[in-house]
Amino acid sequence: MAIFPCSFAPHRYPGPQRSVYLTMTENLSSQGVKHRVCRHHFEELLDVITGFAQPVEDSSDFNKACDGCGRPAEKSLFATFFAGQGEGVPWAGELCLTCASKASAALHWTDGQALG
Numbered sequence: 808m809a810i811f812p813c814s815f816a817p818h819r820y821p822g823p824q825r826s827v828y829l830t831m832t833e834n835l836s837s838q839g840v841k842h843r844v845c846r847h848h849f850e851e852l853l854d855v856i857t858g859f860a861q862p863v864e865d866s867s868d869f870n871k872a873c874d875g876c877g878r879p880a881e882k883s884l885f886a887t888f889f890a891g892q893g894e895g896v897p898w899a900g901e902l903c904l905t906c907a908s909k910a911s912a913a914l915h916w917t918d919g920q921a922l923g
């Protein structure tokens with residue numbers, strides 16, 4: 808069984824590798840990071856994302872109100888959760904600057920591996 812390091816804490820874990828891709832866009836610029844995490848931290852991220860974004864569905868309305876607090880949104884957050892093999896589950900949210908920085912902190916943004 809493969810053993811992988813978790814992006815979050817200095818610990819290693821057995822079992823399938825889970826990954827989470829995060830992108831934050833503001834006007835025309837975007838920044839992305841990738842996390843490779845253990846099951847526990849994957850679930851923690853999933854819990855966090857529910858406060859700042861919604862699962863993307865065909866019927867999703869595009870709104871410009873913050874998903875965190877309802878004020879006018881300035882940034883867009885996209886996340887894709889891969890629980891193992893197969894297609895990832897996409898999430899998207901619109902955030903004001905305050906909620907965007909809360910989301911970055913809660914999602915361990917700075918622990919992620921920057922996407923090129």
Ligand SMILES: [Zn+2]
Binds near residue numbers: 815845846848
């Ligand atoms: Zn972990």
Ligand SMILES: [Zn+2]
Binds near residue numbers: 873874902
């Ligand atoms: Zn907000």
